[in-house]
Amino acid sequence: MNRLINKISILMIAIVTSLYAQEGTKLIAWKPIPEANGYQIQIKDKSGKLILDKKIETAYHSIEELTSGTYMVRTAPLNLFKKPAVWSNWKDLEIIISEPPQIVKEIEKPIILPKADSNKEKIISPVTIQGEHFLEATKVDLSIRDEQLPIVSKEVKSSERIELKVDTTEAKSGPYDLTVTNPYQKPKVVKNFVQVEEQKSDTNTDSNNNIKENLEEIKKNERVKTNLDTSNPIFITKSNDSNKQTNSTSTSKQKVSLPKGKPFRDYSYDEMLVFLETDVAVNCKNTKIPALTLSECHKTYVILNFSSEDNQSVFEFYKLVSENESNRISAYRYFSKHCNPKFRPAMERMELQWKNRSNLDPEERQSLAEELSKFRTCTR
Incomplete structure (x- = not known):
């Protein structure tokens, strides 16, 4: 008996994290003790409830029945009378699902x-x-x-x-x-x-183009805005030569003011466009990424600030109004997955895109159809 107790004093759980592959079995194992007459294993869930207490013959045990999550586990060798000689300390056990990335x-x-x-x-x-x-x-x-x-x-x-x-x-x-x-x-x-x-040199034109590619510059071009008065639409076009705003029935410039104290998710589509136009990073001239979403600005790259969901949602909306198809598709997926609470300006933009879907490539049209359907019926 003393030899068994001396042996168990160095008993250690050898595997405390179980990784489930597509093939194989989830096992927990420990160092065998030659003098043991079997083992007893106990597992508690994160609330401290004992969910497994079993005597076994081997120095390992299947945990296929356990779902992903965190647990505590301990084991003890059994003596001649099939009684625990001494228990090991409780050890952390985490079960995760490992799938092909x-x-x-x-x-x-x-x-x-x-x-x-x-x-x-x-x-x-x-x-x-x-x-x-x-x-x-x-x-x-x-x-x-x-x-x-x-x-x-x-x-x-x-x-x-x-x-x-x-x-x-x-x-x-x-x-x-x-x-x-x-x-x-x-x-x-x-x-x-x-x-x-x-x-390359900052004065080189090709370098300037590369910088824009490095930053995945998302340009807003040939955008169509709808005024709050839907009977009087405003069309805005941005080009390299000039920025002009014309009204279909009037040459006077109409403005959409930014709301005070309203969460970004409750902005209208027009209000969010105005925010993007005004939230310019003055000290970061190489990009038009919203200042709100910038953490650091360097000569040839920027570091984004996603410290809050608002920050990332604004950045994803910025991609949503991009002229780059891949960026738009990525934003569709983001908003369909992060749909509670709904980000109103994204919903309005995606609905507008759907109305004009005949102008989209088949791949984007299919992606928009799938993600907009999820966005509309989100119950998360």
């Missing part, structure tokens, strides 16, 4: 990341990965010819978005492949996901 690439071209002209300037660039089935345990790599791009930080914002900050200061120029791996699943590889390029 999916990646949504919003643009066909790689994300352009800047590289410093010299090592004197440290360049940290943000990279967003969108997809499905992301976990805290998800591993992410960016590599070129077996050389990895240093990842300064990785934050799993949700099961659908991972935010990275990568150090491109001394990185090799060229395309980097993205590899995303979930435990016990095959890696998902996306070729040429990012492209590291040396910075």
Whole structure:
């Protein structure tokens, strides 16, 4: 008996996190003790309720019946009388579902990341990965010819978005492949996901174009606004030459004033357009992204501020009125999933898009039909 107790004093739970793959069995296991005459295992749920208390013959036990969540577990070896000799300490047990990761690439071209002209300037660039089935345990790599791009930080914002900050200061120029791996699943590889390029002179026209691509500049072009008085529509067109506003029945300029104290989600579509026009980042001239959603502004990139759902919703609305089809489709998906409470300006914009759906490409028209239907009937 003393030998058994001495042995159990070093008993440790060997697996405290169970990862369920598409094939195989969920097991919890611990270090076997030769002198044990079986084991007893106990599991409590997060409320402290004992949900499993069982004597078994092996140093492992199936937990297929447990759903995803957090638990506490302990085990004890049994003596000759099939009684617990001594219990181990309670250990944390987390059960998560590990599925093959999916990646949504919003643009066909790689994300352009800047590289410093010299090592004197440290360049940290943000990279967003969108997809499905992301976990805290998800591993992410960016590599070129077996050389990895240093990842300064990785934050799993949700099961659908991972935010990275990568150090491109001394990185090799060229395309980097993205590899995303979930435990016990095959890696998902996306070729040429990012492209590291040396910075060019600010006076170079091509450089200015690249900066806009780096920031995924979302331009609002050929927008049609409807005045609060629907019988008197206003048409606004923005071009490179001039910004003009004409009224179908009058040349006088009509304005929509911003409401005070009203949440963004309750703005009208027109009011949100006015907000985007006025919320300009004065100290960040390389982008027209709303100042509300900017955290940091740098010479060749910006860092977004999604500290609140309002911030992200405003940014997604900014994408919703973009001339870029991929951005619009991404925004459709966002608002259909984050639909409670409804973001009124997005709903009005999507309804307007649906009325004018004959002008959309088939892929966008299908996406809009699916996501708008979810948005309209949201019960979350």
